[in-house]
Amino acid sequence: MESSFITDTQTIETPRLILRKFELSDAQAMFNNWASDSEVTRFLRWDAHQSVNVTREVLRGWVGNYGEGHDYFHWVIVLRETGLPVGAISLLNVSRRDQCAEVGYCLGRRYWGRGIMTEALRAVLEFGFLRAGFNRIEAAHSVRNPASGRVMQKAGMKHEGSLRESYRSSNGFEDCELYAALRSDLPAGAGCESDETCTLRQKSKGDFSDE
Numbered sequence: 001m002e003s004s005f006i007t008d009t010q011t012i013e014t015p016r017l018i019l020r021k022f023e024l025s026d027a028q029a030m031f032n033n034w035a036s037d038s039e040v041t042r043f044l045r046w047d048a049h050q051s052v053n054v055t056r057e058v059l060r061g062w063v064g065n066y067g068e069g070h071d072y073f074h075w076v077i078v079l080r081e082t083g084l085p086v087g088a089i090s091l092l093n094v095s096r097r098d099q100c101a102e103v104g105y106c107l108g109r110r111y112w113g114r115g116i117m118t119e120a121l122r123a124v125l126e127f128g129f130l131r132a133g134f135n136r137i138e139a140a141h142s143v144r145n146p147a148s149g150r151v152m153q154k155a156g157m158k159h160e161g162s163l164r165e166s167y168r169s170s171n172g173f174e175d176c177e178l179y180a181a182l183r184s185d186l187p188a189g190a191g192c193e194s195d196e197t198c199t200l201r202q203k204s205k206g207d208f209s210d211e
């Protein structure tokens with residue numbers, strides 16, 4: 001693997017969003033806006049936090065992982081307009097051997113249905129392919145969570161198949177749909193504009209999607 005590829009979370013800017021490293025001071029907003037909501041965590045592998053102290057502990061672990069150069073990609077999603085942290089998106093299960101990773105995300109309920117996660121996912125896919133050096137990024141969603149599948153489709157990921165009882169949420173085993181994008185799926189002209197900050201031109205609806 002070429003050593004010039006980014007191996008740590010780096011700020012990404014899109015028209016409406018700033019994706020940046022988490023800070024300990026994000027704890028209260030994270031707790032209030034998404035981590036305490038069992039509706040948000042319904043299909044996730046973790047339970048809603050019962051107190052902000054839980055969120056603080058979780059954040060302490062995450063923040064401690066930054067800067068180690070070991071493929072740690074974990075962004076808080078901040079609305080440019082208000083400066084408010086509203087969700088999270090990450091690249092997990094990285095294999096440098098296979099140049100692949102998995103993407104996961106969640107967003108505060110109050111912000112659903114505004115295209116926010118689609119905007120964040122497009123940006124993270126572009127970052128993953130062009131800056132972090134991945135060839136394939138995959139994602140899976142519970143069959144009971146079709147909104148997440150729609151986000152994957154709108155971000156240009158392709159449906160690859162179904163996975164039976166692929167993981168466990170608080171409701172038990174979840175059957176999933178598997179999606180993936182390849183670097184070769186990126187539209188011509190996609191790119192990051194500076195080494196310090198990845199400022200992504202967002203395509204108009206449909207440009208990076210096969211809808």
Ligand SMILES: CC(C)(COP(=O)(O)OP(=O)(O)OC[C@H]1O[C@@H](n2cnc3c(N)ncnc32)[C@H](O)[C@@H]1OP(=O)(O)O)[C@@H](O)C(=O)NCCC(=O)NCCS
Pocket residue numbers: 039040041043044105106107108111112113114115116117118119140141142145146147148150151
């Ligand atoms: C899934 C989630 C990330 C979507 O984020 P979002 O910012 O609301 O997504 P967007 O607004 O970009 O797109 C949502 C799409 O799903 C569609 N949708 C919403 N509910 C739906 C449903 N029940 N069935 C089918 N499509 C649905 C919306 O209409 C929209 O599609 P459209 O633009 O074609 O109309 C957000 O709801 C969330 O964080 N949920 C809780 C955590 C979670 O489930 N994470 C994913 C785990 S795989």
